Every structure is written in structure tokens, then in C-alpha cells.
């Protein structure tokens with residue numbers, strides 16, 4: 483590990499989100515590595531300016547999410563990180579039971595911070611916030627496809643209200659007029675809110691210039707909460723303060739060879755369109771989730787199907803389904819049960835693909851990516867080129883197991899995502 487103090491530490495609540503943030507920090511000029519969980523002491527990491535510790539903590543019981551996030555924060559502080567960003571989803575994915583609020587409260591207490599600035603905005607992907615309301619493109623969060631998410635349907639766009647249901651202390655707002663007033667105006671609003679007993683403040687954000695102001699203001703505090711957009715603001719502020727490195731460019735793409743495959747477990751509208759478009763480029767197998775839940779030999783069947791085709795080029799295996807089909811399946815089996823069983827099946831398929839010579843793997847879906855990466859036992863990633871906003875090529879950090887991966891947030895990427903990713907992963 484680098485003897486140099488980290489310029490920035492981040493704890494991410496899922497693996498796709500972590501790679502999204504690591505990509506943004508790299509682009510901002512911070513050399514960044516993504517680790518899977520708190521690294522074991524034997525894991526040799528390159529010298530970096532920022533570490534993103536990826537957790538799979540978005541949809542687990544809040545107590546476990548708190549414990550794992552605190553362990554990650556401790557590790558980052560021990561490596562000199564004066565500021566820690568808790569990376570959440572740009573669509574604020576969570577339930578009323580958490581986990582954003584409970585983790586925020588615990589990290590804030592650990593850091594001795596009176597208040598944390600919170601903004602999941604990511605304008606590059608159409609996530610903006612006005613008067614505390616999150617917009618996805620032109621529509622409020624609760625009218626966007628996120629209202630049908632299989633694990634955490636988002637039915638309220640007012641983030642002050644959403645976060646207040648999850649935290650112990652009151653939640654305030656830093657409105658757009660204050661943000662437009664600059665770093666000093668945001669700083670004094672945060673101080674006033676803290677003095678009035680608020681533990682968190684949602685910050686309005688429309689443009690990247692807002693994020694630069696918010697990143698600067700957030701650095702005066704030990705903790706902030708946000709998505710890749712806040713990462714951009716923090717990264718640019720740190721680089722302007724001389725804490726970055728000129729050599730933060732993404733790694734040159736050295737080939738790893740082997741077969742290439744894609745797996746999709748996301749049921750987002752974007753991913754459904756990308757699967758449809760992939761049919762023009764590669765064989766696509768749509769798995770019947772009922773067969774997975776019935777314990778039938780769906781995994782073996784998928785692997786046999788792939789083995790016959792991988793020699794000729796990439797393949798795509800998908801469990802993804804429309805919101806109606808997801809609702810019907812969940813009504814029969816329960817939401818969490820169905821989700822976990824399908825994640826486990828995708829993870830087993832990934833392991834079978836790798837055993838069969840796949841070294842380049844694209845995974846669509848945050849929870850799905852978490853299950854796959856955990857099952858493969860991968861421990862850290864370096865950053866490669868950007869495939870689409872928020873999705874980089876990842877290279878395993880350990881030379882012993884060279885692989886290229888792309889962990890795609892369900893909602894990210896254009897219709898040609900799979901073909902584009904494979905083009906950059908040769």
C-alpha cells in the first residue's frame with residue numbers, strides 16, 4: 483500500500499456503483515483502485531490517491547450494512563483519508579428501513595461530524611435535484627422506471643422526506659439558490675443547519691458547476707454522501723488543491739485473451755433494451771427464472787449452451803424480465819427470495835463460464851455484479867477505459883488471475899452497450 487496518505491477514501495454500497503465512482507475519480511485526476519470489501523493485509527495494492535472500498539450493503543439488513551461500512555471507513559482513515567465519501571446510488575436506491583440513513587448516522591458519529599452533505603445527483607446520466615426532489619431525466623424519481631425496481635421500488639422523489647424516514651436526526655435542504663451563491667454560502671448554510679440540530683442536508687444540484695461548489699464545501703467536513711457526481715466535485719477540488727496525480731489516466735488496455743461473455747440480472751428498462759439490441763451481435767439465451775427457482779438444471783443447461791458457442795465469439799445469458807413478469811414471479815416466490823436465488827444462479831453461471839475459459843465478462847446489474855464478483859473471489863480492480871457514462875472497463879489487480887470485467891449499473895449505458903463493452907475488452 484502507498485505510504486502516501488490517501489487524498490480521498492470512499493465506501494460504496496454496491497460494486498457497480500463503486501466502479502462508477504472509481505471511473506469518475508480517475509477521470510478527475512485521482513489514481514484510484516477499487517477493492518472488494520476491506521482488503522486483506524496480504525493484498526498488494528498499487529500506489530494510489532483514492533481507494534473505493536466496494537461493499538454489497540445496499541439491500542442487506544441495516545445493522546450489517548452499518549458494521550461493514552464502519553470497518554471500511556476505519557481502514558480508509560488509517561490510510562490517511564481525511565474525507566470519506568459514502569457512495570450511494572444516483573437514484574437513492576433504498577427502503578424506508580435504510581440503508582442510507584443508518585449508515586450515514588454511524589459514519590457521521592464515527593467521524594465526529596455534526597452534519598453530512600448529501601447529493602446523489604449525477605447530471606451526466608440525467609440525475610438532478612431541485613428543491614430536494616430527485617429527477618431522472620425529465621421526470622421525478624417516482625415516475626421513472628425506478629418505481630418498478632425489483633428490490634427497492636422508489637415511490638417518493640422528495641429526498642428530504644425519504645432520508646428523514648431513515649435517519650435519527652432531522653434532514654435539511656441546501657437549495658439551488660444557496661448552491662449558486664458559492665462555496666461560502668453552502669458552508670454557512672451547512673453550519674446553520676448543524677447548529678439547528680440537522681444531521682444531514684440534501685443539496686440541490688443541476689449542473690456540474692454545482693458539484694464543483696459542493697465538492698469544495700464538502701471537503702471542509704470529514705464525511706459526505708453522494709453518487710459519482712459528488713465524486714467529480716470532490717475529485718476536482720482535491721486535484722485543484724494539488725492532491726491528485728498527473729498520471730491518473732485509465733490503464734492502457736493490454737489484452738487478457740480468453741473467451742468473452744455477458745450476464746444480465748438487471749430488470750431495468752435500459753438493460754432490457756440493451757439485451758434486445760445485443761441479439762443482432764451475439765447469441766442470447768433468456769433463462770426462465772421459474773426453472774431456477776424450481777431448482778431445475780437451468781445453470782447446467784446454460785453452461786452447456788454457452789460451451790457450444792463461446793469458441794465462435796461472445797454470448798449473452800439473461801434472467802432479466804419486464805416489470806409485469808417480475809411482479810408475477812415475486813408474488814409466487816417473494817421478492818427477496820426470488821432476487822437472491824436468481825443472483826446465486828447468475829454467480830454460479832459466471833463461475834462455470836470462467837472455468838470454461840471466459841476471461842472477459844460483462845455483468846449487468848448491481849446486486850447481480852456483487853453476487854458474481856463475490857463468487858469469483860475477485861479482490862480488487864484497476865481502472866480501464868470508460869465504456870459509457872458511469873461504466874469503466876475493470877482489470878483485476880492481481881496478475882495471477884488476469885480478467886477484464888465491466889460491472890454495469892442496470893440503468894446505465896446506451897442500447898449498444900454490450901457490443902461497445904466487448905469492443906473495448908479485447
Ligand SMILES: Nc1ncnc2c1ncn2[C@@H]1O[C@H](COP(=O)(O)OP(=O)(O)O)[C@@H](O)[C@H]1O
Nearest residue numbers: 632747748801803821824825847848849850892
Ligand atoms: N426475471 C426476474 N424476476 C425477478 N427478479 C429478477 C429477475 N431477474 C433478475 N432478478 C433480480 O432482480 C434484481 C436486480 O437488481 P440488480 O442486479 O441490482 O439490477 P439493477 O442494477 O438494475 O438494480 C436482482 O436481485 C436479480 O437477481
Ligand SMILES: O=C(O)[C@@H](O)C(=O)COP(=O)(O)O
Nearest residue numbers: 498499502571572848891892
Ligand atoms: O449511482 C449510480 O446510479 C450507480 O453507480 C449505481 O450505484 C447503480 O446501482 P445499480 O443500478 O443497482 O447497479
